[in-house]
C-alpha cells in the first residue's frame with residue numbers, strides 16, 4: 001500500500017474479543033482449512049531469504065518464483081508463458097553499506113534511522129549544522145543562511161521544516177543540495193518508501209528521540225545505486241469460467257515490498273502485502289477445485305512494483321491480457337493481516353450498489369466486525385483500473401498492528417482476525433456479481 005495519512009487515523013470501535021470469533025478457522029468448500037497455510041505463506045514471503053521482495057539481491061524475483069510455483073501446483077491457466085508479464089522500472093536501491101554515527105555513537109539502521117527513498121550515496125564525516133527555523137519568517141536570516149557555505153556539513157532539519165522548504169524560493173532547496181548530507185528528524189515513526197530517482201547527497205530520516213540534542217559531528221556510509229532499467233514482473237493466472245468464460249472477475253494483490261536498506265536491514269512487509277498475496281493464493285486454491293469452478297472466469301493478478309508507485313498495475317492496464325471491458329469486477333487485497341476493527345472498502349462510496357451487496361452479505365453472515373466505505377484513493381493497485389472505469393474495490397483490514405513500511409511489519413504482529421471473513425466475503429460477492 002502507498003503511504004497515506006488516512007491509514008494512520010484509525011478509529012477504535014471494536015474490542016479485541018470480536019476477532020477471536022472469526023479468526024480461528026475457515027472452510028474452503030469441501031473441506032475445513034485452518035489459517036496455518038496462510039500464515040506459512042506470509043512467513044515465507046516475509047522471510048530474510050526474500051530480502052523484502054525488493055530490488056536488492058533480486059528479492060522480488062525470488063517472491064515471483066515462489067508465486068509461480070504455487071500457481072503451477074494449483075493448475076491455474078496462464079495467458080503468458082510462466083504466468084509472467086515483465087516490465088522495466090527505474091529504481092533507487094541501497095545494496096551495500098547503510099551506517100550512521102553521531103559523535104562516534106552508531107545508530108541502528110531501520111530502528112533509529114532510514115534512508116530517504118531518493119537518497120544518493122556518500123561516505124563522509126562532517127560537522128552538524130541546523131536549519132534555523134527563522135529562515136521561514138525572517139528575510140535577513142534567510143539571506144544569512146544562503147550566504148553561508150554548507151560544503152562538508154551535515155544539515156539537520158526538523159520534520160515540519162523539511163516540508164516547509166517547498167514554500168521558500170528555489171534558491172533554498174538548491175542551497176541545501178550543497179550540504180554533504182541532509183538529516184530530517186521525524187517525531188514518531190520512520191516510514192520508508194521507494195523512488196525512481198536519486199539526488200546527489202545522502203538523505204536520512206532519523207527518529208528525533210535518537211538524535212543527541214548537542215550533536216556536533218556525524219559520519220555516514222551510504223551505498224545507493226540507481227538502476228535505470230530493472231526488469232520486474234506481474235504474475236497472472238486464472239480459472240476459466242463454467243458458463244461465461246469471456247467474463248472476468250479479478251482478485252489482485254501486490255507481492256513486492258521495499259526490499260533491503262543496506263546489507264543487514266530489510267523490510268519484511270508481512271501485512272504489506274504478504275497478507276494479501278496469501279489471501280489471493282487461498283482464493284486461487286478455492287476456485288481451482290472442480291466443485292467450486294466459477295460461472296465467470298476468475299483471474300489472479302499478483303502485481304509487482306506497487307511500492308514503486310503502482311507500476312505493475314499501471315503497466316497491466318496499458319497491456320491488458322483480455323479486453324478491460326470484459327472485466328466485470330476487480331477486488332484488490334492489500335493489508336489483510338489484521339481486522340480487529342473490521343475492514344474498509346475504497347470506492348465503496350462511489351459504487352453504492354455493489355457496496356450494499358457487501359454490507360448485506362456481511363450482516364447475513366457476520367464475516368467481519370464492520371465494513372466502512374471510502375471514496376476514491378490512489379493508494380493501491382485498484383486505482384489504475386478505477387481510472388479506466390473498471391468497477392473495482394480495494395479491501396483492507398483495520399485495527400491490530402500499526403507497523404507500516406517499517407522493519408516491524410513482521411508475521412508475528414498479524415492477528416489475521418478478518419482473514420477468513422474477507423475470504424468468504426469475496427467468494428460470496430463474486431457469486432452475487434456473476435448472478436446479476
Ligand SMILES: [Zn+2]
Pocket residue numbers: 001002003272307405
Ligand atoms: Zn506499501
